[in-house]
Amino acid sequence: LTPRLGAANPEAMSTSDSAPYELFYWPSIPGRGEFVRLALEDAGATYLDVARLPASQGGGVPAMLALLKGGGTGLVPFAPPFLRVGPLVLAQSTNILHYLGPRLGLAPSDEGARAELNQLALTLADLVAEVHDTHHPVATGLYYADQKPEALRRTTSFVKERLPKFLGYFERMLERAGASAEGLLGSHSYVDLGIFHVLAGLDYAFPRAMVAQSPKIPGLRALAARVAARPNVAAYLASPRRLAFNENGIFRRYPELDLE
């Protein structure tokens, strides 16, 4: 595994080019780190995926845990993912993306438009949190096997009510952006990358429910296809840097939760 050392984006703002971004996230799952990774990859930004580097290069999970325990300067993250950019340590995926957006050419610089993007990103993060809770409705600290009856109940309401509500919302927002819109807010942005990843995760975790949902979200499906075809994204998806969905992550495939 080699760190991503792509070309700096010509649209990038000042500080971002001098030092590479350092991303910290669990090395074995896409998780919430993937939303940040996709933005860095799509923009061709130079970054280090620290917890996936060997300890001999200052990497590994212990390097990440040291910062979580307050071993660095600046604000201490509550949880991964977090991004180190010079003296700043930024945590919370939507917060990282809000900061990176204009620097990576993945958001307008206008504050109002950035707030609208952030609102969409937060709503997408709410959906991701609800997906997590389908298999962990009782306690993050317990295994799925310890909360299976509750998980089945939670997933039933998720698939019937919440999933259609969230997907329908994003489809409507895309419709409002207009037929010529490249993304949810007109031009391509980090939120469109997030939509791509969430649909991929939902297809993995809930294939039967997504077969039923797909005819209702033609715009989102076309958007996700456009994202996947972007050269940097396509190259990333074909690389070992892209981690596969698995049953330690947020999007998990449990046959008993694959409801219609």
Add this chain to the structure above:
Amino acid sequence: LTPRLGAANPEAMSTSDSAPYELFYWPSIPGRGEFVRLALEDAGATYLDVARLPASQGGGVPAMLALLKGGGTGLVPFAPPFLRVGPLVLAQSTNILHYLGPRLGLAPSDEGARAELNQLALTLADLVAEVHDTHHPVATGLYYADQKPEALRRTTSFVKERLPKFLGYFERMLERAGASAEGLLGSHSYVDLGIFHVLAGLDYAFPRAMVAQSPKIPGLRALAARVAARPNVAAYLASPRRLAFNENGIFRRYPELDLE
């Protein structure tokens, strides 16, 4: 009930003074709207609490629902609270606060510091979401009465693991800010108002657990007391504009969930 029409804050930025802010939130619970309301009140900002105004003044829940159904211009919120500021409609409580912060003198204008505040606000919002799920672990669309066994399991892990983890984190962040710090990031900010409200809510919902937690969070307790003593906050808390916690909101007092 009269709308809040306080004096404009002298530190406020350009657009905020010309037209009042319009806050939209469910009129019978503090909920997530309270984090925005506290910021507006503390800053002495002019705002309308639209859903609490009579229909004859353009208020009421139907006025809010019309915007949620796409009846307005701009981005459509997924859920309340949202704030209308001129042509902008901002949803998601942390997003609203990120926007308002510098305009109300409740955040620095430096982007790095704003990102740190946003990170703390998002972590506080995560705690609030977990409080909500103590009584709604299975489905938002069901009543608490329909998910009581699951709620007891979820609350057990919340009180034992998650509550101490979150409170301990914020107490440590306050310690890192230094003994002379007025708030979590040095000077007073909207996150400090949020801490005050969350502690009040936790005291309401989990009084026994909070008796056990209080000796471990002396800094947060002192911070909350300072917030409550701020003149505009004190006046607000004594007014009918402050809604009481109740069993339709996020912080609910159910004796069977008041665990030690």
